[in-house]
Amino acid sequence: MRERWAVITEYIREITKCVRCGKCTVFCPMFDKLGWEVGAARGRLLLALGFIQGEVEINDEFVKSFYQCPTCMRCEAECPSGVPVINIIREVRRTLVSREIPIPFSHKGMFDVISKLTRREGFNSKWLSLIEGGRSRLFSGLSSLYRATFRLRFRF
Known part of the structure; x- marks a missing residue:
């Protein structure tokens, strides 16, 4: 403590x-x-x-x-x-x-984007099933991927 x-x-x-x-x-x-x-x-x-x-x-x-x-x-x-x-x-x-x-429901879209990107790249995305209940303990280092999708959204 x-x-x-x-x-x-x-x-x-x-x-x-x-x-x-x-x-x-x-x-x-x-x-x-x-x-x-x-x-x-x-x-x-x-x-x-x-x-x-x-x-x-x-x-x-x-x-x-x-x-x-x-x-x-x-x-x-x-x-x-x-x-x-x-x-x-x-x-x-x-x-x-x-x-x-719980993580706000509004962030579920972020996980959907990550899921699509990781499937396309061949990564195992079984961990995404953890968010179904609205709670997540995900600290997988994917924040850079989120930042990239965030930036892309504002460019186009």
């Missing part, structure tokens, strides 16, 4: 390094699409801080905001304070999964 507390304390330190300049909002494809603060790193960092400090409760909008991030790392690349935004987002996602909070 002490190790876990050290990780959480470190994330509080990292989150408070954010100077709220808004550069992340300029480069974030989700902020551009959604147009609201929790659609960008700055808003997600504030939500994460509130969550860690027990001031924000977990609801559908909270969960959705953390899964809408494509982890493209544009926010990290542009952050003048060097906040490790993606690590923080991943830690919040890990916490949600450990509490058995």
Whole structure:
């Protein structure tokens, strides 16, 4: 438990390094699409801080905001304070999964795209059956594939 507390304390330190300049909002494809603060790193960092400090409760909008991030790392690349935004987002996602909070239904489409792509490429996609119940514990390293499909969708 002490190790876990050290990780959480470190994330509080990292989150408070954010100077709220808004550069992340300029480069974030989700902020551009959604147009609201929790659609960008700055808003997600504030939500994460509130969550860690027990001031924000977990609801559908909270969960959705953390899964809408494509982890493209544009926010990290542009952050003048060097906040490790993606690590923080991943830690919040890990916490949600450990509490058995389901991935939003809206992300089922992402898994369908991955399924089609992996079948075409000859990969075994039996693990996709795990999401039928709306819960997933998938940390398979396919986020780069998701980012690629996300980028392609905005190009065409």
